[in-house]
Amino acid sequence: MRVIDCSGDPQQIGECTGEALRLEIAEHIELFPMQRWQEFDARLPDFLEALQRHLPQVLEEIRATARGAGVEEREILRLNLPLFAAGLDPDTSGCTNFVFSGGRDGPLWGKNNDGCEPHRPVVARYVRSTEGIPQVTFTFAGLLAITDGMNADGASGLHADRRPPAGKLDAHQRWHFLDRALGAGDGPPPDVDVSAGCGGADAVPQPGAAGTDLEFARTLLHHHGDVVSLCRHGEPLGYHSEYSMIGMSASCRLLFCDIHPCEQEYQGLVVQ
Numbered sequence: 027m028r029v030i031d032c033s034g035d036p037q038q039i040g041e042c043t044g045e046a047l048r049l050e051i052a053e054h055i056e057l058f059p060m061q062r063w064q065e066f067d068a069r070l071p072d073f074l075e076a077l078q079r080h081l082p083q084v085l086e087e088i089r090a091t092a093r094g095a096g097v098e099e100r101e102i103l104r105l106n107l108p109l110f111a112a113g114l115d116p117d118t119s120g121c122t123n124f125v126f127s128g129g130r131d132g133p134l135w136g137k138n139n140d141g142c143e144p145h146r147p148v149v150a151r152y153v154r155s156t157e158g159i160p161q162v163t164f165t166f167a168g169l170l171a172i173t174d175g176m177n178a179d180g181a182s183g184l185h186a187d188r189r190p191p192a193g194k195l196d197a198h199q200r201w202h203f204l205d206r207a208l209g210a211g212d213g214p215p216p217d218v219d220v221s222a223g224c225g226g227a228d229a230v231p232q233p234g235a236a237g238t239d240l241e242f243a244r245t246l247l248h249h250h251g252d253v254v255s256l257c258r259h260g261e262p263l264g265y266h267s268e269y270s271m272i273g274m275s276a277s278c279r280l281l282f283c284d285i286h287p288c289e290q291e292y293q294g295l296v297v298q
């Protein structure tokens with residue numbers, strides 16, 4: 027996985043990001059060419075007004091990223107403001123994450139980011155803003171999203187999918203699986219219909235004598251089962267684990283790797 031390191035004000039961070047990721051941003055745009063420019067352009071004034079009013083520094087960084095990468099500004103805008111078919115709710119299966127509140131390695135979180143082919147170019151952005159706390163964000167080249175990352179205080183943000191079966195059966199099965207592995211009960215409340223299957227046939231890994239530690243986090247992220255796999259290799263739904271992360275909040279340490287954690291060595295860095 028590419029790791030880039032940018033510092034300064036939003037303009038400097040954006041230009042640095044664009045320059046460092048020229049190839050990856052071009053690849054991202056080519057892999058996912060915009061199909062709905064007319065619809066996007068109709069919404070663009072609202073996007074810009076909202077960014078200008080609420081997140082002017084983000085807009086500044088987006089514009090600087092486009093300059094640095096040598097691409098049209100609206101290409102970077104549309105990567106950051108996707109037009110999901112179902113409004114604001116992406117019509118896709120989600121990712122898998124969990125949090126341990128304690129253990130010999132302190133509180134930690136783990137996540138596999140799942141997606142279908144073709145995979146977007148992934149990057150770890152180490153950002154040292156003149157006005158903020160240093161942070162590392164995992165995202166796709168050209169995006170500012172801070173949906174997965176940790177700062178130098180150990181504060182983290184993650185996103186995942188725990189939808190009921192009406193949303194996605196696969197996400198629901200992984201939800202049950204993790205609740206059982208972490209002793210958080212047997213899953214969703216009784217009023218949620220789980221009759222279509224919840225991965226009950228799989229043996230669920232349990233923490234060893236050391237409890238919920240780094241080793242157990244790796245075990246979960248590498249898990250392949252008959253019904254539920256957290257390391258995903260295409261079935262069901264064509265999803266693969268396209269990158270994997272472990273955050274250790276007490277030591278501000280991050281471990282991460284590209285596609286299929288079961289086949290990769292994790293890289294590591296300390297956010298400071």
Ligand SMILES: [Zn+2]
Binds near residue numbers: 259289
């Ligand atoms: Zn695997």
